[in-house]
Amino acid sequence: MFLQKFVLKWNTLARFANAKSFSTNGMLPEYAVEMACSNIRYGAGASAEVGMDLSNMKAKNVMVVTDRNLERLPPVQTVRESLGYNNIKYEIYSETRVEPTNESFQDAIDFARKGNFDAFLAVGGGSVIDTCKAANLYLCNPEADFLDFVNAPIGKGKPVPSTLKPLIAVTTTAGTGSETTGVTIFDYLPLKAKTGIASRNLRPTLGIVDPLTLLHLPNRVACYSGFDVLCHALESYTAIPFMERMPRPENPAVRPAYQGSNPISDVWSKHALTITRNNLKRAVNHPDDLEARSQMHLASAFAAIGFGNAGVHLCHGMSYPISGLVKDYVSPDYNKDQPLVPHGLSVVITAPAVFRFTAPACPERHLEAASALGADVTNAKRADAGKIVSDLLLTYMDELKIPDGISALGYNRDDIPALVKGTLPQERVTKLSPRKVEEEHLHQMFEESLTVY
Template sequence: MASGRGRVLSMLQAMERVSCRCPAHGSGGAVRHTTATPPSTDYAFEMACSNIRYGPGVTQEVGMDFNNMGAKKVCVMTDSNLVKLSPVKATIESLHKHGVNFELYDGVRVEPTNESFEDAIRFARSQPFDAFLAVGGGSVMDTAKAANLYLCNPEAEFLDYVNPPIGKGKPILGKVKPLIAVPTTSGTGSETTGVAIFDYLPLHAKTGIANRELRPTLGLVDPLHALAMPERVACYSGFDVLCHALESYTAIPYNQRSPRPDNPIHRPAYQGSNPISDVWAEATLRIMAKYFRRSVYDAGDVEARSQIHMASAFAGIGFGNAGVHLCHGMSYPIAGMVRSHQPADYSAQHAIIPHGLSVVMTSPAVFRFTAPLCPERHLRAAELLGADVTGKSAAQAGEVLAEVLLDFMQFMKVENGLSALGYKSEDIPALVRGTVPQHRVTKLAPRPQSEDDLAKMFEDSLTVY
């Protein structure tokens, strides 16, 4: 038995050395973990994912799914714009056809806040719901996750499950109700993950709740819904997919993440890069290289829109277990401190910086910063996205990947840096302060960062072209 365990450990170590031999991802041939001296870092990773059903028109099956579950009353959540559009209409038609009893909540806020979450929680607690259905983008799916969680834990205070240091980050012990998610954008991958993100208004910063128990029971990934996305929604949500894949691929390896949990229930959802999440990240990057540009400017390109819709789920499976790092950590104060920005194609009546836009703004600066710690990963990512990396040295890795990202951003006519979103140099200290509490993700970066490092990346992101 001991020899068998040794073979397994040797195989995993060999996989890691083949995958990448850079400082952050390779062991240089050395065995990092032994049973004689237990390490302070983790030694295992856990893969968790929602069931996914993909296919054009698959939404029509949702009524049968709830009947198969034996659901008595379903809470349907969406937003005030989507409720008028074909994805929600197709969903409601299926529920009626199969005799499913439901109540509709269309008060989801685009880019939700603690207040909008709490409003949805009150609605969920107002009736005897035993299942949930989310039809929409990440805002809708995340709101449904939160409503489900607090319905099933009625004694919990709101901050009990919120990520520290803002919240208490308590483990979720009670079972939640079944949740079916029908994504209508190709970005967040929230149909696959146990994460719910929101703006915490008292601090003007984003945070969230992260726990495997939040994962939807089933994600119905219907590519027909992707055809309804306006141009800017397709653009910004696509950059979220791209950064999910890049950040999970370049995150610190799972067996270098600390602390090592004393109980598996304390192992975080975001565990660091690992051989399985790498597969999903690489597949996502290949799809993005081939279809992203096509998908944004031609809503009728069924193949491209369908592929990006699938890539969103792929990236969700990868980052939902590996995690993201600096692009996302720095995006939270960018979005949370918005003053007046109102992008085209978004129906929100309040100022917003769409999530994917806030994430991609710092990406060139971030990957220039992280590349020295795992240059091979950065060069490989650039290659998967279509760059010719022949003859490129490790010292060039960050710039190579940054140039690939800038090419995408220019082609998609993305705003020219944080200054185009209303930020100035004098805002940088506040942006840094808003990033520091996001250590749930920033600690997964392959390179540790000081406040001065963060300030430099924000400064370099004020204009990007």
């Protein structure tokens, strides 16, 4: 069926490729998808090879980015030993902020500029890897204003040059998938809004997925990062099809990283859902279950390959103001010195409402995703797809003790206008929703997410 639709559309596009009047607004729809991903190395103990990798890259002076907690734990000690054994000069930057901001990014950028580094090594979760990407980008572009590369409409959205330094990312969480993607996310404090930078040129040179790094992952971190995996896969699988995304770029060099659901990403996203079904609960509830945590590590990378090329949509778009407008919520197993809604929690908390909303646009896709996550959809009706996905998500959330809606995170009905306002600029992801979303839809979904059980 997909091939028939593709051939029909291709024939149409071939006839009208240069016709500016092809669409009512003069824009041509997309017709191609481009697959991009970091090199990935998987294996227990693989992080001990980074010294040899950097030596092979002829690196002379490396900036190692991590955080204060990880700095004293085995994952960082392992890479330090590897760097020392291979006579690699390095300096450690451990001031990474969980859920980074423009200010914390700038601090890392300043550190990088003072050090004159020729390579980067990130050891940590998404916040660490994203901070490392930003340091690399702005070190290599010293004349750039900070907002030059930041996604529009908050920033200028300029293309990221390809002349960045080598960057190796050792991921220590099974969640963000930042080790494979060209995306870096942060809170822009002047607007209290989450935004980011997206470009294939930001991708790490090498992503290392070493299951041994997960042995020290606390319960809530394993839980929330696991739900991030689930939502990455579910959102990318249900995103708008790539051939419906507009406009088609005038030059393939500026084709966006997030391109809509496509046959290549689908394979990775759906497989990530299956792995998550079989391993998420075990990985959270049994920290010594190395097999389950290892599988979730793989699921994170697989989902990232999927969403890194297809994109995410409303769960992530709505999550950004939930994180950015946090009042006084403090999560167990995270830094208690600062209010923080962990990323995976902010993403999944609206997921039941989101997929009830998006299901009518592509019910078959939602049912296929529900089946991959363990639902019996043998006799399911298309009209029930949203409820089936929502009920299944609520089962996962309840069993893994996700708080009861955004009200449990400190928000109330009076906060909804601000949450909607914070979502509206997130067009990079919200426009990938399979169903067009208006301001009143966002308001309704936040309303439904005040409590979820």
